[in-house]
Amino acid sequence: xxxxxDFRNSVKPNWCPGCxxxxxxxxxxxxxxxxxxxxxxxxxxxxxxxxxxxxxYINSYGFHGIHGRALPIAxxxxxxxxxxxxxxxxxxxxxxxxxxxxxxxxxxxxxxxxYVVMDNQIYGLTKGQTSPRSAAxxxxxxxxxxxxxxxxxxxxxxxxxxxxxxxxxxxxxxxxLTAMIEAGLNHKGFSxxxxxxxCVTYNKVNTYDWFKENLTKLADIExxxxxxxxxxxxxxxxxxxxxTGVIYQDTETTSYQDKIKGYSELPLTDIDISLSExxxxxxxxxFM
Amino acid sequence: xxxxxxxxVGGQQGEGIESTGEIFSMAMNRLGYFLYGYRHFSSRIxxxxxxxxxTVRPTEVRAIADDLDILVAFDQETIDVNYxxxxxGSIILAxxxxxxxxxxxxxxxxxxxxxxxxxxELGTSLMKxxxxxxxxxxxxxxxxxxxxxxxxxxxxxxxxxxxxxxIEAIERGRQAITEQIGDRVGTWEIAxxxxxxxxxxxxxxxxxxxxxxxxxxxxxxYPITPASEIMEYMIKKLPLxxxxxxxxEDEIAAATMAIGANYGGVRAFxxxxxPGLSLMMEAIGLSGMTEQPLVIFxxxxxxxxxxxxxxxxxxxxxxxxxxxxxxxxxVVIAPSTMEEAFYDTIQAFNIxxxxxxxxxxxTDLQLALGKQSVEPFDxxxxxxxxxxxxxxxEDEETKEYFKRYEVTEDGVSPRVFPGLKGGIHHVxxxxxxxxxxxxxxPGNRRNQMDKRMRKLQQVRFENxxxxxxxxxxxxxxxxGFNSTRGALEExxxxxxxxxxxxxxxxxxxxxxxxSEEMSALMDQAKKVIVVENNATGQLANVMKMNIGxxxxxxxxxxxxxxxxxxxxxxxxxxxxx
Numbered sequence: 093x094x095x096x097x098d099f100r101n102s103v104k105p106n107w108c109p110g111c112x113x114x115x116x117x118x119x120x121x122x123x124x125x126x127x128x129x130x131x132x133x134x135x136x137x138x139x140x141x142x143x144x145x146x147x148x149y150i151n152s153y154g155f156h157g158i159h160g161r162a163l164p165i166a167x168x169x170x171x172x173x174x175x176x177x178x179x180x181x182x183x184x185x186x187x188x189x190x191x192x193x194x195x196x197x198x199x200x201x202x203x204x205x206x207y208v209v210m211d212n213q214i215y216g217l218t219k220g221q222t223s224p225r226s227a228a229x230x231x232x233x234x235x236x237x238x239x240x241x242x243x244x245x246x247x248x249x250x251x252x253x254x255x256x257x258x259x260x261x262x263x264x265x266x267x268x269l270t271a272m273i274e275a276g277l278n279h280k281g282f283s284x285x286x287x288x289x290x291c292v293t294y295n296k297v298n299t300y301d302w303f304k305e306n307l308t309k310l311a312d313i314e315x316x317x318x319x320x321x322x323x324x325x326x327x328x329x330x331x332x333x334x335x336t337g338v339i340y341q342d343t344e345t346t347s348y349q350d351k352i353k354g355y356s357e358l359p360l361t362d363i364d365i366s367l368s369e370x371x372x373x374x375x376x377x378x379f380m
Numbered sequence: 381x382x383x384x385x386x387x388x389v390g391g392q393q394g395e396g397i398e399s400t401g402e403i404f405s406m407a408m409n410r411l412g413y414f415l416y417g418y419r420h421f422s423s424r425i426x427x428x429x430x431x432x433x434x435t436v437r438p439t440e441v442r443a444i445a446d447d448l449d450i451l452v453a454f455d456q457e458t459i460d461v462n463y464x465x466x467x468x469g470s471i472i473l474a475x476x477x478x479x480x481x482x483x484x485x486x487x488x489x490x491x492x493x494x495x496x497x498x499x500x501e502l503g504t505s506l507m508k509x510x511x512x513x514x515x516x517x518x519x520x521x522x523x524x525x526x527x528x529x530x531x532x533x534x535x536x537x538x539x540x541x542x543x544x545x546x547i548e549a550i551e552r553g554r555q556a557i558t559e560q561i562g563d564r565v566g567t568w569e570i571a572x573x574x575x576x577x578x579x580x581x582x583x584x585x586x587x588x589x590x591x592x593x594x595x596x597x598x599x600x601x602y603p604i605t606p607a608s609e610i611m612e613y614m615i616k617k618l619p620l621x622x623x624x625x626x627x628x629e630d631e632i633a634a635a636t637m638a639i640g641a642n643y644g645g646v647r648a649f650x651x652x653x654x655p656g657l658s659l660m661m662e663a664i665g666l667s668g669m670t671e672q673p674l675v676i677f678x679x680x681x682x683x684x685x686x687x688x689x690x691x692x693x694x695x696x697x698x699x700x701x702x703x704x705x706x707x708x709x710x711v712v713i714a715p716s717t718m719e720e721a722f723y724d725t726i727q728a729f730n731i732x733x734x735x736x737x738x739x740x741x742x743t744d745l746q747l748a749l750g751k752q753s754v755e756p757f758d759x760x761x762x763x764x765x766x767x768x769x770x771x772x773x774e775d776e777e778t779k780e781y782f783k784r785y786e787v788t789e790d791g792v793s794p795r796v797f798p799g800l801k802g803g804i805h806h807v808x809x810x811x812x813x814x815x816x817x818x819x820x821x822p823g824n825r826r827n828q829m830d831k832r833m834r835k836l837q838q839v840r841f842e843n844x845x846x847x848x849x850x851x852x853x854x855x856x857x858x859x860g861f862n863s864t865r866g867a868l869e870e871x872x873x874x875x876x877x878x879x880x881x882x883x884x885x886x887x888x889x890x891x892x893x894x895s896e897e898m899s900a901l902m903d904q905a906k907k908v909i910v911v912e913n914n915a916t917g918q919l920a921n922v923m924k925m926n927i928g929x930x931x932x933x934x935x936x937x938x939x940x941x942x943x944x945x946x947x948x949x950x951x952x953x954x955x956x957x
Contacts, residue, residue: 151804154807158809366764
């Protein structure tokens with residue numbers, strides 16, 4: 093059985109020292125090993141931005157696509173080969189700005205893949221512009237007078253869009269993060285995991301210390317029930333989104349692929365794709 | 381007896397005009413006639429003038445007729461909009477319900493027939509279309525038995541009574557017109573057909589069937605006119621072979637999802653029209669850069685922007701060739717007939733996988749939605765070729781990344797699918813080395829760019845140009861692409877009969893451009909006339925860019941949303957000669 097070391101490759105990440113993304117990478121590698129995947133049966137599909145590079149840093153199949161489109165590529169891949177384990181990943185700009193349409197629809201479509209967002213509330217790779225996750229008043233190169241727009245609330249959006257799995261982690265707590273990615277990988281449906289992954293270069297507000305001070309673990313809230321969507325929404329709102337843990341999981345709803353009528357039991361990659369002569373003749377006759 | 385009949389039914393959108401045309405067509409098709417049906421419609425659900433013009437011949441029909449023999453009108457607008465197509469031998473059958481008036485300068489007589497009243501007497505005014513078909517049948521001297529099988533098929537599941545009522549409606553329509561015109565009944569009888577059954581389909585059906593036969597088992601698409609029928613056909617048929625369709629949130633998702641599925645190892649595609657194609661441009665670049673196969677249909681319609689969404693145009697050509705930023709190898713195919721829409725689609729999927737690049741199959745609204753008689757496609761001609769797929773790696777435990785982008789002589793690298801042990805590699809739209817890891821080194825960049833571009837030299841496309849060039853020393857070479865084929869064939873026939881030496885070339889492979897074939901044809905002609913449904917002569921410009929011949933190349937352009945008609949085009953060509 094593969095260990096987390098088998099998910100390491102020889103590529104040295106080009107992230108800044110201290111970047112939160114290192115821990116997310118480690119957590120994905122550990123979680124993949126813990127749930128028993130082999131590197132060759134895992135594919136990581138990522139977007140564009142610092143965090144988008146993650147697909148190149150893990151020893152598995154990896155596809156670094158175009159900005160904001162990791163989710164449709166990942167869903168297409170999973171549709172082609174449902175035996176494959178698919179993780180989509182990217183930053184908050186990728187998933188909540190340019191790719192927000194895909195994020196909402198991937199959530200409601202509920203194909204069985206895991207989406208890990210590395211949320212640093214800033215555009216890092218383009219050197220420090222505001223993100224939809226930046227707080228109002230946040231000063232960046234593109235918002236010198238402070239951001240006017242309010243910050244997007246991804247957890248509330250996900251819950252509203254009909255998510256069957258919503259979690260949020262913090263990159264310094266690898267243990268908790270690994271456990272929630274494992275839970276996401278084991279979830280039968282779309283698992284949405286937002287991870288606070290601080291940018292040490294461009295975000296001097298939402299720092300490691302800031303998160304330590306402001307985050308609440310759901311595990312510490314007495315009586316928290318992650319199967320209760322209403323409680324999930326209330327708790328997230330009460331804490332202004334600053335919670336970590338598995339926020340909501342619906343284990344009843346079946347995944348998209350299990351609902352498609354006529355969809356092959358075998359992965360599409362394994363079926364004979366030629367039509368028989370009888371099948372073809374039948375199709376021709378329908379036009380006559 | 382007529383050797384061609386041109387029949388049109390018109391009315392308000394949503395009142396059964398389409399089904400009237402459909403029932404008439406089905407019956408004529410079953411008698412073995414060749415048909416070409418073309419709908420005029422608007423971008424709204426109900427209301428607005430719509431018509432369905434059907435050209436019928438006992439022999440192959442390749443183009444929409446210029447004139448009309450019979451116009452069936454369910455409202456005054458149908459008469460006002462279409463009467464100029466009528467000739468002195470034509471006739472208008474109008475529903476008496478709207479008190480039709482014939483324009484003063486109309487050359488054809490108008491007969492008011494109580495279509496709606498008769499239908500209402502039989503129980504429902506919805507059957508007015510069947511009454512109109514009955515009146516048509518009388519003019520054509522058709523036995524109503526012809527319609528029995530069609531009515532059985534359409535209304536059979538609604539019960540015997542409904543079938544009987546519809547047959548009665550046809551009979552009543554026949555009686556009604558016979559009472560009015562007496563002996564002239566049967567004047568429009570068409571020479572008998574061979575009685576052979578043929579397919580009757582739209583280009584989108586042929587393309588979708590081609591995709592299914594080519595082994596495509598996943599489609600991702602977003603609804604758009606005039607491409608949606610491709611998706612709708614796949615939604616009906618893919619479940620029968622284990623596949624699936626996802627209607628995506630937009631065309632960007634459609635194209636990238638199809639790329640993801642191709643990466644996974646399934647033949648996947650999408651279909652759209654101009655506005656969707658614009659949204660897919662970045663994805664097309666990703667497919668080219670990451671060497672993931674991708675087949676895209678672009679059913680061209682009137683542009684720019686929302687343009688003329690339900691009208692004919694051929695103005696996406698340059699966008700298809702050059703819309704993506706940067707430089708990628710890409711293949712653009714332009715079928716011009718139903719047969720080509722089917723067989724070329726299979727070629728498109730083969731080329732996309734063999735060369736690991738995007739292939740755009742472009743059609744146009746007239747080809748996509750025009751409904752034609754087609755001889756059944758040939759199963760034995762379906763061949764699936766998937767190219768350099770590696771399904772096992774010797775050292776499964778290797779820690780080395782697989783050389784998915786290995787620099788090879790033909791530019792095509794071995795391809796593995798995720799899941800294969802020992803096949804791990806990286807895929808990225810960033811410039812990359814042979815294992816897919818990002819690399820910006822100048823030498824690597826040149827090697828990878830050259831390797832990708834070399835693939836274009838490997839494109840093997842059967843008959844890249846349809847050629848009918850009987851003259852060594854032609855007065856004129858007519859050139860077109862997509863649906864203008866039939867009209868151009870008729871123009872060639874007409875002018876050859878008048879002693880003008882006309883050759884005809886219809887370009888099916890737009891990119892890489894068949895310069896050799898076209899250059900030879902251009903040398904054989906004094907003049908080259910490129911016929912296109914756009915305002916800037918896009919194909920002519922592509923020809924000039926690839927071959928030259930600026931001095932002798934002329935354009936005939938039409939961009940008013942309507943297709944070229946044979947006689948109209950013959951006259952336009954004459955003016956240029």
